[in-house]
Amino acid sequence: MKGYRKYFLNKMAWFVVTFIAAFMLNFILPRLMPGDPVSAIVARLAQGMSNATGVQKIYEQYTELFGTNKPLLVQFFIYVKNVAQGNFGFSFSQYPRTVADVLGSAIWWTVGLQLPAIIVGWILGNVLGALAAYVKGGYDKVLMPVSLFFSSIPAFGMAVILLVIFGVQLKWLPTSGGYGFDMIPSYTWPYLASVIVHYQLPFWSIVLIIIGGQAIGMRSMCIYELNSDYVKYSRFLGIKDRKIVGYVFRNAMLPQVTGLALAIGTIVGGALVAEIVFSYPGLGTTLLNGVMGQDYPLISGATMVITLMVLISTLTIEILYGFIDPRIKATQSEQ
Amino acid sequence: MKHTLNQVFHSPKFVVGFSILMVVLLTVFIYPLIVTDKPLKIIAQGSFFPPGVYVNVFDSTNSPATYILNLENAAARRIASKLSNDDRLAMKEWLVADGVSESEIDITNTEKLLALWVKNYDPKKDIKGMTNARRNYFVRLDKSLEGLLATEGAIIAAQNPKTGTLEKIGSIEQSDYVNINQVANVRLLLLGTDNFGRDVTTELVSATGTSLMIGLVAGLIATTIGLVLGLMAGYMGGWVDDVIMFFTNIFTVIPTFVLLILISYSIGQEKRGPFTIAVVIGFTSWVWTARAVRAQVTSLRNRDHVNLSKISGHSIAGIIFTDVLPYIASYVIMALILQISSAILAEAGLSILGLGPRTTETPTLGLMMNWAMIYQAQILGKWWAYFPVLLTIALVSFSMNLMNTGLDQVYNPALRE
Numbered sequence: 001m002k003g004y005r006k007y008f009l010n011k012m013a014w015f016v017v018t019f020i021a022a023f024m025l026n027f028i029l030p031r032l033m034p035g036d037p038v039s040a041i042v043a044r045l046a047q048g049m050s051n052a053t054g055v056q057k058i059y060e061q062y063t064e065l066f067g068t069n070k071p072l073l074v075q076f077f078i079y080v081k082n083v084a085q086g087n088f089g090f091s092f093s094q095y096p097r098t099v100a101d102v103l104g105s106a107i108w109w110t111v112g113l114q115l116p117a118i119i120v121g122w123i124l125g126n127v128l129g130a131l132a133a134y135v136k137g138g139y140d141k142v143l144m145p146v147s148l149f150f151s152s153i154p155a156f157g158m159a160v161i162l163l164v165i166f167g168v169q170l171k172w173l174p175t176s177g178g179y180g181f182d183m184i185p186s187y188t189w190p191y192l193a194s195v196i197v198h199y200q201l202p203f204w205s206i207v208l209i210i211i212g213g214q215a216i217g218m219r220s221m222c223i224y225e226l227n228s229d230y231v232k233y234s235r236f237l238g239i240k241d242r243k244i245v246g247y248v249f250r251n252a253m254l255p256q257v258t259g260l261a262l263a264i265g266t267i268v269g270g271a272l273v274a275e276i277v278f279s280y281p282g283l284g285t286t287l288l289n290g291v292m293g294q295d296y297p298l299i300s301g302a303t304m305v306i307t308l309m310v311l312i313s314t315l316t317i318e319i320l321y322g323f324i325d326p327r328i329k330a331t332q333s334e335q
Numbered sequence: 336m337k338h339t340l341n342q343v344f345h346s347p348k349f350v351v352g353f354s355i356l357m358v359v360l361l362t363v364f365i366y367p368l369i370v371t372d373k374p375l376k377i378i379a380q381g382s383f384f385p386p387g388v389y390v391n392v393f394d395s396t397n398s399p400a401t402y403i404l405n406l407e408n409a410a411a412r413r414i415a416s417k418l419s420n421d422d423r424l425a426m427k428e429w430l431v432a433d434g435v436s437e438s439e440i441d442i443t444n445t446e447k448l449l450a451l452w453v454k455n456y457d458p459k460k461d462i463k464g465m466t467n468a469r470r471n472y473f474v475r476l477d478k479s480l481e482g483l484l485a486t487e488g489a490i491i492a493a494q495n496p497k498t499g500t501l502e503k504i505g506s507i508e509q510s511d512y513v514n515i516n517q518v519a520n521v522r523l524l525l526l527g528t529d530n531f532g533r534d535v536t537t538e539l540v541s542a543t544g545t546s547l548m549i550g551l552v553a554g555l556i557a558t559t560i561g562l563v564l565g566l567m568a569g570y571m572g573g574w575v576d577d578v579i580m581f582f583t584n585i586f587t588v589i590p591t592f593v594l595l596i597l598i599s600y601s602i603g604q605e606k607r608g609p610f611t612i613a614v615v616i617g618f619t620s621w622v623w624t625a626r627a628v629r630a631q632v633t634s635l636r637n638r639d640h641v642n643l644s645k646i647s648g649h650s651i652a653g654i655i656f657t658d659v660l661p662y663i664a665s666y667v668i669m670a671l672i673l674q675i676s677s678a679i680l681a682e683a684g685l686s687i688l689g690l691g692p693r694t695t696e697t698p699t700l701g702l703m704m705n706w707a708m709i710y711q712a713q714i715l716g717k718w719w720a721y722f723p724v725l726l727t728i729a730l731v732s733f734s735m736n737l738m739n740t741g742l743d744q745v746y747n748p749a750l751r752e
Contacts, residue, residue: 269592
């Protein structure tokens with residue numbers, strides 16, 4: 001365990017640095033707009049809102065919250081303080097709900113949908129890819145172009161296709177929402193059943209997309225490993241095929257884990273758009289509502305939360321990787 | 336060079352991918368020469384006209400020549416188009432509810448069924464448990480059945496501008512035909528119209544062109560930035576490498592998607608053209624190329640031929656162009672292809688979120704998808720509004736992935752089967 005300390009500290013440090021960078025980008029990018037961004041935002045918002053007191057309230061609250069008349073540096077510290085307290089202000093489009101409230105209900109839908117979907121898709125994809133590399137022949141010849149085609153379909157495209165086939169044509173599964181429109185969230189059986197039924201289409205569309213990409217990567221990796229010297233040597237020694245496959249799988253797996261850590265941002269981004277197709281009540285749909293409603297605080301809050309989610313999952317994968325790959329331990333104990 | 340190209344074009348995967356892309360590209364270039372309409376011109380009054388050949392009714396009645404064809408199934412088809420099987424079943428249902436015995440009704444015999452219907456149907460009769468909508472449906476059905484079995488033709492009349500009375504100017508028999516080539520106005524809407532009443536085919540071709548352009552611009556920008564940074568980091572090493580890798584590592588982990596959303600939103604709707612979006616995508620997706628190029632260059636830096644050039648006193652630029660770039664060229668081209676296809680997907684994702692290019696001038700594949708989603712084409716079963724778009728996106732990125740896999744197998748012998 002001791003050997004890992006440096007590795008983990010290094011990863012943690014990167015996490016903190018990246019988070020700070022993301023945080024600053026989240027703050028600065030919208031402020032790069034020409035003119036006074038916040039008043040522009042509020043002016044834009046005021047056009048769409050008929051509730052005069054609401055506009056006034058938001059304007060005051062927003063100027064106070066972000067200190068628009070103060071210098072940029074002061075604004076930044078106000079922003080830091082607010083975010084640290086989980087205070088993202090009021091949502092423009094869903095006033096009087098606060099952004100924290102809107103995001104708080106959306107985030108669990110997204111986590112509950114994407115986390116299992118990514119894990120299942122990743123495992124299935126790797127198993128299929130390894131099989132393709134090992135079995136070769138017809139299975140490989142069929143599976144490869146199919147996976148390549150599947151991974152070429154964007155996540156939202158897969159979502160639409162599944163929705164049309166199973167939701168609209170066959171009418172097996174509901175087409176939108178996270179639960180029946182006639183239900184109130186509660187821990188009752190009918191509600192849970194409804195949630196599970198609504199879960200299927202978004203879940204499988206994300207899984208299918210991930211399978212394609214992972215299978216291709218894993219296949220290349222396995223072919224690479226199967227041609228390597230240690231495999232040939234093991235074959236000469238007469239080691240059983242099953243055992244060799246075990247080695248190969250493990251060695252090919254490692255780059256796949258790193259690959260997942262690097263690709264998770266892209267995967268999450270694609271899956272968020274897939275959520276929109278199903279109007280799933282997660283962060284993707286929240287983001288869409290934010291854009292449609294010119295709701296700047298909501299967009300800013302949502303992107304912050306998404307970034308944080310991606311950073312945390314990357315960190316988790318990297319820490320797990322440290323345990324899986326013996327080389328990490330070896331390099332650490334050398335020093 | 337010739338040998339390499341020869342090798343590349345012998346890879347079946349590359350050739351298939353390349354052919355698909357060429358077909359798409361040729362369509363994008365040739366189609367506008369044939370159909371010169373503006374892609375976003377609204378031609379239809381109403382939304383989601385199904386695909387098909389649209390024949391002008393006025394012109395066909397005024398066709399210079401009419402031909403008489405005595406075709407066997409013409410009458411049956413005419414009736415079938417007006418009286419579907421569902422309608423027949425509904426008629427039976429009404430008649431049974433009215434008290435006609437079920438054995439008496441034969442829904443396959445149109446003549447008998449109609450006779451029964453005309454004899455028994457009474458719009459004023461109140462049938463128990465029937466909703467008002469259903470009652471109205473029967474009234475409409477009854478009306479549409481009028482003259483269904485008639486064998487007479489129809490008379491065309493025009494209003495006399497002086498007297499205001501109708502005067503017969505011609506008649507149409509049931510066996511009259513016109514040759515479609517002689518009808519002045521026939522329009523083929525291969526993929527129907529979209530929610531705004533625009534020709535989907537024309538729109539799709541134009542959108543594919545724009546999206547490919549976005550992909551190319553974004554890909555070139557990303558590859559250039561990635562190449563320059565990767566070369567600098569890899570070749571110079573030291574603090575330059577540290578600084579560049581510091582930022583590269585940060586931008587690898589921060590999701591590109593989030594950056595795209597923030598920047599596109601900050602730019603604002605009015606200033607977001609397709610080109611701007613392409614530039615934004617390009618500037619946010621160089622990270623992968625930079626990493627890959629750096630890794631390659633680092634391993635090249637200490638090779639003998641590079642050292643030899645250094646000792647011979649060649650300039651850094653010279654060394655990079657003659658001793659480093661040729662070795663990573665294949666890699667960079669593969670990265671460029673991937674960048675192009677992922678930029679097309681990125682644009683589509685952004686547009687679905689409502690952060691795509693502004694909508695007044697040119698369509699993009701993402702925007703078409705966005706419109707189809709907003710107007711719920713997928714729920715309404717208007718497949719022509721979204722499926723061709725999805726297929727195009729998938730085909731373009733499939734062809735590029737195939738080309739990439741093909742190149743990979745040529746340049747990376749370990750992956751060959």
